[in-house]
Amino acid sequence: MPAWVLVCNPAKFDLVGMMRDGKKPHAWVIGRYRKEISRGEPFALWLTGSSGGIVAIGEIAGLPHQTAESANAEYWADPPTEERWVVPIAVTHWMDPVVPRDVVKADSLLAGATPLTQPFATNPHRLSEDQWQHLMNLTTQPGQHHHAQDPNGCHLDPGQEIRRVELHQRYGGSGQGGISPSRTTPNILIFTDPNSGREHGYYDEWAEDGTFHYTGEGQIGDQTFTRGNKAIRDHMQDGRALQLFEGSRGTVRYVGEFALDPITPWSYGRAPETGGGPERQVIRFHMVRIGAPVLRSDVPVGVGYREADEEVVPAPAASTPNLELNGRNLRAHRRLQNQLAAGLRDRGIEPLSPGPSDPDFDLAWRPGPGCLTVCEIKSLTPTNEINQLRLGLGQVLDYVDQLRSRAETVLGLLWIERTPTDSRWIELCHRAGIHLAWPGMEQKIAELEEL
Structure with a gap:
């Protein structure tokens, strides 16, 4: 599996300021290797300059795509306005302290790596498996500490249970409703409940493309991109993480961090209003899991079988010629x-x-x-x-x-x-x-x- 280095020029983007503010990048501008980079591959964030080095490590969270949006504009010295290629990323650890440039350069295998020899080349830089292992060895030296995600991230293990009251005391957000954006931490807390959601037309489920389809909020009338739905739609450009929980009241179970699928972030469906009312249009958010799945042995597998709709008609797409x-x-x-x-x-x-x-x-x-x-x-x-x-x-x-x-x-x-x-x-x-x-x-x- 290839590994990547994503380079940041501090004169163009204030990555240190983002880390200090408790936020994290969810996408990175790239200019090459677009057909070779894949979801799940590891990367390191490299800060250029004499005081630079390895700032963070993480994994690729999706496939490269084009966008004209300028996420985290406040950290850009000159926010880009033209359409460009980006790749979704998930920072899993901030380095404390930064692994210095000179330490990396002193490693015989890494000394010839392109982040050192061609620091201003287009992102990303590719590392071999041996080079990546050497890089990771440097991040585990004595005195080096990993801060999981960011200072205000969701420090729970997938499968861990927590009382919803305590959850909001830690991470903010409202204790009511299924979508709870926090004003105090860079998180949007999302709750899915297969036991009670269907009475409100909330049919959350895994789709055949591997994304988790989460129904937006709004029990009466067509759903629109306001309040919680808008927060989910804009989570990447706002620097917020989607934290999914199973359950809605009392004790809930942490599923993990998710991000919207960059290719098809949402679609529309039909579902009845609360209490079996008339059908209305609902938003289906297509969410991709970031990081490790649930590993706890005490978490039961599966829910009651949901009959598959055999009359489904796929939507036309450029990638579907027939x-x-x-x-x-x-x-x-x-x-x-x-x-x-x-x-x-x-x-x-x-x-x-x-x-x-x-x-x-x-x-x-x-x-x-x-x-x-x-x-x-x-x-x-x-x-x-x-x-x-x-x-x-x-x-x-x-x-x-x-x-x-x-x-x-x-x-x-x-x-x-x-x-x-x-x-x-x-x-x-x-x-x-x-x-x-x-x-x-x-x-x-x-x-x-x-x-």
Whole structure:
């Protein structure tokens, strides 16, 4: 995995002032490597000048995109006004003190790195895995301290429970409502409650693209970008973090930090008003998780199964040249999911949909005490079969790994539309420790045991 260095010229952007004010950048201007940089890759923020060095470390939070907005304009000496390429980032640690430039230069492997040899080259600078490891070794020397995120960030571990009253005492914001922007810390506290939200038309759930869809506020009439909805929409340019919690009253559970998807930050949907009133337009915020998922073993997996809408029609997009084929695949996926859920219920097993604390699997169930089966579903056509199998296998392996600490035994299942054309996939999945199955094998997968 590549690693990156993002360079900051203090004469152009006051990064130290931002850190002092308890804020953090959510995006960085780049000019190259746009097709190579990916979400989840690590980066270091490098401050140029004789007193500069490593200021922060973090991870890439999304894909590069173009924007004309000028986030955190007050910290720019001359805010850019033209459209430019930026990459979303998530600062995970501020360095205290800054790792000095001379210390980095003294490392034999890092001395030739482009942040030192070409400090005014276009962002980002690329590091090899060995160079990144050397850089990280320098950040863990005696006397070096990491401040998680920023001085006023949300210092909770994913899965940790806290009384909502205490939460607001620590981080500000109103104790009422689902969206609570803080005036005292750079946070927007967001609450999702699968038990009570649906009576108000709040259908929060993981989407098939891996984003968490969160319904905006407003129980009567069409929702608009005012108050909490405006705060979420503008969170990046305002330097605020989206902190998601499960539950709405009493004790709530921290899910983690999120950011709006930079490509499709929101969409519109239809939902009834509070109490089953007429349908109105609602805002669906598309939120991407930043940082580690929930690892605590005491957090239950899944919520009651949500029937998938098989009549869904995908929205036209430049990246979707064949809308009819794309719609066929999506409908087939949801039909397979609903049929498998029904088959499990017929055998006395309750299917589960992912909750906000879970990875975005399609189905899960508990075949026995201490055991969890997690399932990814893939439709197949002659032209996409190989890509779908590759993608599905990787997804199931990721789900199993993320949920390993939350059940004694986690079984992975890839459920596909039909028998694979190439039978080698059956043995390949078996070697990877993943079950591969398709319609007609419901009884077998209901009785799954470890490979």
